[in-house]
Amino acid sequence: MAAQSKLMPDRDKVKKLVSVYTAHRPLIQRVLLFGFVAHILTTTYLGFNSKSGSSKSSKKDKGKGKATEASNGKKQRVAIDAAFYQRLSTILRIVIPSLRSKEALLLVMHSSLLILRTVISLYVAALDGRIVASLVRAQPIPFLLNILRWLLVAIPATWTNSWLSYIQNKLALAYRTRLTNEVMKQYLGEDKQAHDIKILYKLSNLDDRIKNPDQMITHDIQRFSTHLAAIYANVAKPILDMILYNYQLAQSVGAEGLFGLTFAVQASAALLRALTPQFGMYTAVSAQLSGNLRHTHSRLAEFAEEIAFFGGEHTEKMLVEREYAGFVQHESKVLQKAWWHGCVEEGIIKWLWGSFGLCICAIPVFFKIPGVHSADLGGRTEGFVTNRRLLLSASDAFGRVMYSYKELSELAGYTARVAQLLETMSDVRKGKFEKALVSGAATEENAKILRGRGVIIESDEIEFESVPIVTPNGDILVRSLSFYVKPRQHLLIVGPNGCGKSSLFRILGGLWPVYGGIVRKPPASQFILIPQRPYLSLGTLRDQVIYPHSAEDMEARNVTDDDLLAILSVVQMDQIVEREGGWDAARDWRDALSGGDQQKIAWARLFYHRPKYAVLDEATSLVPLDMEGRMMEYAAKLGITLLTVSHRPSLWRYHSMILQYDGQGGYVFTKLDAEKRLALQQEKEALETKLLEVPKMRARLAELQGLQSGQL
Numbered sequence: 173m174a175a176q177s178k179l180m181p182d183r184d185k186v187k188k189l190v191s192v193y194t195a196h197r198p199l200i201q202r203v204l205l206f207g208f209v210a211h212i213l214t215t216t217y218l219g220f221n222s223k224s225g226s227s228k229s230s231k232k233d234k235g236k237g238k239a240t241e242a243s244n245g246k247k248q249r250v251a252i253d254a255a256f257y258q259r260l261s262t263i264l265r266i267v268i269p270s271l272r273s274k275e276a277l278l279l280v281m282h283s284s285l286l287i288l289r290t291v292i293s294l295y296v297a298a299l300d301g302r303i304v305a306s307l308v309r310a311q312p313i314p315f316l317l318n319i320l321r322w323l324l325v326a327i328p329a330t331w332t333n334s335w336l337s338y339i340q341n342k343l344a345l346a347y348r349t350r351l352t353n354e355v356m357k358q359y360l361g362e363d364k365q366a367h368d369i370k371i372l373y374k375l376s377n378l379d380d381r382i383k384n385p386d387q388m389i390t391h392d393i394q395r396f397s398t399h400l401a402a403i404y405a406n407v408a409k410p411i412l413d414m415i416l417y418n419y420q421l422a423q424s425v426g427a428e429g430l431f432g433l434t435f436a437v438q439a440s441a442a443l444l445r446a447l448t449p450q451f452g453m454y455t456a457v458s459a460q461l462s463g464n465l466r467h468t469h470s471r472l473a474e475f476a477e478e479i480a481f482f483g484g485e486h487t488e489k490m491l492v493e494r495e496y497a498g499f500v501q502h503e504s505k506v507l508q509k510a511w512w513h514g515c516v517e518e519g520i521i522k523w524l525w526g527s528f529g530l531c532i533c534a535i536p537v538f539f540k541i542p543g544v545h546s547a548d549l550g551g552r553t554e555g556f557v558t559n560r561r562l563l564l565s566a567s568d569a570f571g572r573v574m575y576s577y578k579e580l581s582e583l584a585g586y587t588a589r590v591a592q593l594l595e596t597m598s599d600v601r602k603g604k605f606e607k608a609l610v611s612g613a614a615t616e617e618n619a620k621i622l623r624g625r626g627v628i629i630e631s632d633e634i635e636f637e638s639v640p641i642v643t644p645n646g647d648i649l650v651r652s653l654s655f656y657v658k659p660r661q662h663l664l665i666v667g668p669n670g671c672g673k674s675s676l677f678r679i680l681g682g683l684w685p686v687y688g689g690i691v692r693k694p695p696a697s698q699f700i701l702i703p704q705r706p707y708l709s710l711g712t713l714r715d716q717v718i719y720p721h722s723a724e725d726m727e728a729r730n731v732t733d734d735d736l737l738a739i740l741s742v743v744q745m746d747q748i749v750e751r752e753g754g755w756d757a758a759r760d761w762r763d764a765l766s767g768g769d770q771q772k773i774a775w776a777r778l779f780y781h782r783p784k785y786a787v788l789d790e791a792t793s794l795v796p797l798d799m800e801g802r803m804m805e806y807a808a809k810l811g812i813t814l815l816t817v818s819h820r821p822s823l824w825r826y827h828s829m830i831l832q833y834d835g836q837g838g839y840v841f842t843k844l845d846a847e848k849r850l851a852l853q854q855e856k857e858a859l860e861t862k863l864l865e866v867p868k869m870r871a872r873l874a875e876l877q878g879l880q881s882g883q884l
């Protein structure tokens with residue numbers, strides 16, 4: 173009796189607690205639901221900002237040395253971390269430049285359609301329950317009416333889905349266009365006046381970070397845009413869905429059950445996340461390896477003739493196979509990781525969470541929920557079917573948030589690649605280069621030269637005052653070079669191979685930085701370069717002569733096709749117009765013209781543009797001597813001052829100054845007396861020929877002496 177009387181107050185306490193709970197249940201429900209929404213948003217945010225992801229990746233990077241690696245050996249970490257969000261926000265400002273932009277409008281349309289789809293799904297869940305309930309209650313009229321509603325709701329449902337995929341693809345295309353335009357603006361210059369920066373050349377020659385810009389501009393930007401457009405639907409929409417479906421579900425199963433479910437799901441989700449491999453890093457490495465492979469193949473196509481003549485197919489095959497093997501090895505590793513991750517993922521998301529869900533749907537069937545009226549069999553079935561559908565949608569939404577983590581990792585990979593391209597171009601634009609320097613650059617004296625910067629002054633004449641000639645690798649070819657070229661004082665540049673003759677032109681053309689001294693020169697637009705193998709663009713015959721002008725530019729200069737024909741007749745190429753089918757004929761001119769004809773077309777281009785200075789780098793090596801003289805004289809007649817690199821003595825007489833490198837870092841700059849030099853050259857050659865005869869004469873002498881002694 174005593175023990176019973178002791179228990180009584182406890183029982184009273186519990187009863188009191190239950191009655192307080194029942195009385196305040198609406199408030200408790202609201203607090204729980206609010207807590208639920210806050211919890212979902214916080215955990216999702218923390219999940220996408222997971223520090224563990226980044227630290228894990230850096231540990232792995234150290235262990236296996238696998239992160240995206242620029243060719244200068246620097247590794248770039250790819251994870252969903254602060255760096256990723258920072259890169260992404262920079263790119264987002266490019267792809268969605270303002271709230272009034274087309275992309276922002278598409279995003280608003282996309283969001284509205286996503287919400288509409290969720291609303292339709294909620295309605296369909298309730299309708300499904302009602303259809304099953306009318307079946308269980310054997311009520312044909314409500315059943316038919318509900319089927320009619322089902323058919324009617326199918327119209328906006330299908331319409332919404334088609335629109336969603338259409339707008340998502342449009343969004344991806346719009347992002348790609350914005351990003352490509354921005355990159356092209358930096359890569360090839362914004363307008364015709366902006367080509368002085370020469371990012372195109374500097375990116376691959378003065379900097380090591382970007383190995384294959386073609387792959388980045390075409391493939392990586394496309395993948396990035398597609399992922400970015402999809403990530404919005406895959407992250408924002410599932411989060412919204414999760415909140416709405418669960419809210420609806422809580423109305424019938426109680427927020428307590430929902431909270432329990434959320435706790436169990438979050439715990440297993442944390443486990444899944446911990447087991448998720450670094451897909452972002454793998455994506456970036458994949459893109460890099462496939463870019464290398466593509467580059468190796470494009471070299472094959474470009475140098476097909478040279479390789480075929482050398483019989484270098486076997487060596488090239490080995491090179492391609494090595495690249496391919498590296499790519500396949502990486503892809504196989506990723507596939508294996510994706511395989512077991514897929515198993516764990518499906519086990520947890522589909523099956524474990526499915527069982528949790530069924531238990532939740534059973535709550536109103538087995539327990540009396542305070543404040544909810546008991547239902548008949550039909551009502552219970554309706555509740556169960558609706559709840560189950562809501563639950564399936566909610567768990568599907570949660571699953572998509574989990575999967576989107578993987579997608580987000582991939583997006584991080586492409587974001588890293590695109591951001592690297594943009595950052596490197598911006599650095600190159602500012603003159604900041606990252607390049608592995610050769611050992612010679614390590615000496616203190618060389619390093620000092622490399623740290624310095626010279627002055628460039630715009631002028632009508634060309635003058636170098638104590639300018640070092642330094643290669644992008646940090647090799648110093650000439651420590652201090654001084655010379656000048658006045659208009660019509662043609663300069664000949666000679667010296668052994670690799671001594672820096674063409675490098676001088678790269679400094680003049682603004683391709684290489686000036687590391688010291690003073691350079692006075694006209695803007696790069698006042699120079700025209702004719703290399704040994706001239707560049708022929710894609711386009712018509714006319715385009716080859718007027719490159720880089722367009723037909724409109726030519727018209728604006730009042731130059732007609734007849735004028736072009738007259739220019740071609742100077743180089744004896746006028747018959748080509750008829751032969752190739754007129755000025756508008758388009759071909760691959762590198763194949764259609766012989767080497768000599770290509771050089772002549774380049775000279776015709778020079779005569780069309782009539783710049784102040786022409787830079788000729790072995791530009792007459794493939795044309796006959798009489799044609800060479802004709803072209804040089806015509807250029808001089810047009811008032812073009814020539815800076816010529818050539819080993820042909822026949823060219824000396826067209827120049828008045830000479831810059832002669834000795835190949836050891838020294839040089840002589842002096843007046844060129846062509847006749848005297850030619851006489852000296854002829855005397856030297858005559859002596860050399862005579863000297864060649866000496867061994868023969870000695871042998872003959874010995875023979876004669878032998879004969880003579882035999883006779884005696």
Ligand SMILES: Nc1ncnc2c1ncn2[C@@H]1O[C@H](COP(=O)(O)OP(=O)(O)OP(=O)(O)O)[C@@H](O)[C@H]1O
Binds near residue numbers: 377645668674
């Ligand atoms: N983009 C580059 N990156 C690194 N080094 C370079 C680059 N271009 C040229 N060089 C180096 O600069 C040096 C000089 O080259 P340059 O083309 O000026 O020689 P050159 O005197 O014209 O020789 P040649 O008569 O054989 O054409 C060479 O050692 C070359 O390897």
